[in-house]
Amino acid sequence: MKLKDPWQEQRLFLSRVIAAGIVVLLLAGVLVVRLVQLQILDYERFAELSQGNRYRIDPLPPTRGIIYDRNGFVIAENRPNWELVATAEQIDDLDRTLKSLADLGLVDPGERDELRKLIRSHRGFERVKLSNLTEEQAATFAVRRHLFSGVDIQEALSRYYPYGEVSAHAIGYVGSISAADLERIDRSNYAGTSHIGKTGIERAYEGRLHGQVGYRQLVVNAQGRVIDVIGAGTGLADSSGVATKLPEPGQNVVLSLDMRLQLAAQEALQDMRGAVVAIDPRNGDVLALVSTPSFDPNRFAAGLSRTDYNALTTDPDKPLYNRALAGTYPPGSTVKPFLALAALENEAMTPDEERYCPGHYRLPGQTHRYRDWRPQGHGNVDMHDAIVQSCDVYFYHLAVAMGIDAMAEGLRQFGFGAPVGLDISGENSGVVPSREWKQKQFARREDKVWFPGETVITGIGQGYTLVTPVQLAHASATLAARGQRFAPRLLIGTEDPLTREVVHMDPRPLPSVPDQEPEHWQIVIDAMVGVTAEPRGSARAPMQGTTYSVAGKTGTAQVIGIAQDERYREEEIDERLRDHGLFIAFAPAEAPRIALSVVVENGGGGSRAAAPVARKILDAYFAAESYVAREP
Structure with a gap:
């Protein structure tokens, strides 16, 4: 029969208490470090994300100027259409999202790599145009919208050339803003704009035709869907101090062409x-x-x-x-x-x-x-x-x-x-x-x-x-x-x-x-x-x-x-x-x-x-x- 050693049991108990205390202190230290990171080091980022759960500043792209010939014939104008857009910050899996959109025929499969680069080159809650949609395509997306976090459709104006190929080499054309284009433009003035002049008059007079961007503040839900518009079209500051600014349309240009x-x-x-x-x-x-x-x-x-x-x-x-x-x-x-x-x-x-x-x-x-x-x-x-x-x-x-x-x-x-x-x-x-x-x-x-x-x-x-x-x-x-x-x-x-x-x-x-x-x-x-x-x-x-x-x-x-x-x-x-x-x-x-x-x-x-x-x-x-x- 063995007799218990009280001193030995006490030492064992104390060592266990000390070990547990050290573990508790280490865990507490980790929590403190994380708290400091969240509350101090990453405060601005999470404050933006938190605010983004309720509000979003949306750019209002300006209407591009119309191009006329010397007799007043319209050579280039704008027509309403639907656009598929993405917000990088709200997309969970970019590659999967682009593949699913391509499978539905909403984006060109051959453009996925370029779209991926373009989306990643935009900051925060900036919207990036992925493609133009027909009425049928817009309906296809609408019934599946809940499956695509960070992707939405919006009404927009697209460029239209009534005379088609007749004026192509003189007037040029607009195309999607590429990563290379972003290096040569004022990005803030092109927020919300998906196209830019690539050749001809459209490129030569881009500065006149483009106009000045405006902004509005939106109330959105956690999925980024718009719930309300604050101060839409008033030009006044709302309660948070952010002003709604109306866009300034681009200048119309008159050409010598007959x-x-x-x-x-x-x-x-x-x-x-x-x-x-x-x-x-x-x-x-x-x-x-x-x-x-x-x-x-x-x-x-x-x-x-x-x-x-x-x-x-x-x-x-x-x-x-x-x-x-x-x-x-x-x-x-x-x-x-x-x-x-x-x-x-x-x-x-x-x-x-x-x-x-x-x-x-x-x-x-x-x-x-x-x-x-x-x-x-x-x-x-x-x-x-x-x-x-x-x-x-x-x-x-x-x-x-x-x-x-x-x-x-x-x-x-x-x-x-x-x-x-x-x-x-x-x-x-x-x-x-x-x-x-x-x-x-x-x-x-x-x-x-x-x-x-x-x-x-x-x-x-x-x-x-x-x-x-x-x-x-x-x-x-x-x-x-x-x-x-x-x-x-x-x-x-x-x-x-x-x-x-x-x-x-x-x-x-x-x-x-x-x-x-x-x-x-x-x-x-x-x-x-x-x-x-x-x-x-x-x-x-x-x-x-x-x-x-x-x-x-x-x-x-x-x-x-x-x-x-x-x-x-x-x-x-x-x-x-x-x-x-x-x-x-x-x-x-x-x-x-x-x-x-x-x-x-x-x-x-x-x-x-x-x-x-x-x-x-x-x-x-x-x-x-x-x-x-x-x-x-």
Whole structure:
């Protein structure tokens, strides 16, 4: 029989009490630390969450400004629709939520990764647009709303372009705000806004069109559903001290475009690849700017799937490519009037000086033949005849007489070789070659040498020379105005959406073409009238019967070279390797109100492909009173 040891039992009891006390103290310490964290360190965060359970500050996006043409036709407006939106702070499982929405067809499955990044890039209770919804889709979500914490539908205004693809390259389009867009905007002013201008006028004048965001305070339940609106529309502070601020709508903008002319240009180009730019030479107003094929900007505004976007970007006809601004082409014979003026200024040629054209030209001491487009030649021609008949041999002589650097300077005076300064982005500078240009362009020493033959072909707009349709139209407008230059522009006014007061913009003059005698302009303009009116004029056939006088010039730009002993046989050449057709014109010749350029890719000669397009556009312009615009 064992006897109990009271001292040992007491020591064991005390040790257990001490151990229990230590555990209690440790647990109490953990609780104190957590309490400090909750009450002090994380106070602001949980206070916001707590307040968010009762109140939510909701941004009120401004109404985007309307875009009008010069005659008041609406080119871009806003229409009501439903949007699916998400609040990051209230979503329990973002990946599962996006997958479930995609399974219901409410978001594009291919956009899930981008939507995930976009949602996570927004702070707190900011709402992020996920997609536009049809009435049917909105109903589908409404009956399942309880399954999606942090996701809701809201009424909104979406951008709509009544003329669709007709104005796409000039007006541009709006699209969903991307993570990259967030880096370049004032995020606070875009709270609640899901779209932003991506291209064209929509991007260039985003600051005018967008407006100023407003705010309102909402009472919400624990699931984020709206219960009540505090002080809606009052502009006054509520009991919590937060003011309700009404949004300020964006400015309406008025453009120089004439949609009647825009429609005529689009219809004239039909299914061809090409571009048209028409400018008022009196002020630089861009009356038409068309690039074909085009695209429907409404698809971007509604939310274009990645599959559809990839289809547009991989289309061999490049519908997203703005040929009017970015397309570069050899100018061909359209450059001849400008070189003729430069030759007169430099006294390299006189108006009455004749050159004999046997159908080809040779540099002294060389055997290579530079061919004329007319194999039998033109005989003796002076400057007038050379422009009217588009004699290549005459301009070979002119180029050699001037030299490459004088030609380059003459072309630069008309705006070639640099952006013309149109108020939307995407312009290409083109190329005006010179000795200095070639020195900078090429790396190898042997490639830097300028050869006489390169001067020869520059005289007919071939070789390295590249121009854009907007440059050709601008240069034609400058010629029509006899050297007075204006920066081409699309924006001509803004309108206050509340008062309807319109503020008109003044034209922006550019430095005039220097040192030209009045008779020089008349010599060249008379010759351009002969192009469209004289029996041997290269554009006489497509311009026959006009009720107005036209000064014009055809051009053909080679895409591939042809050996000097071969003939150009269009039917034997792949369609995309055929010559480009070009045409420039202004009218009425005696007091021009419109100047234009037309480029038809792989269309063949300018008189056959481009001049008929110009005729249709000019007819529409001068018959504007009877030309009815298509109703959107």
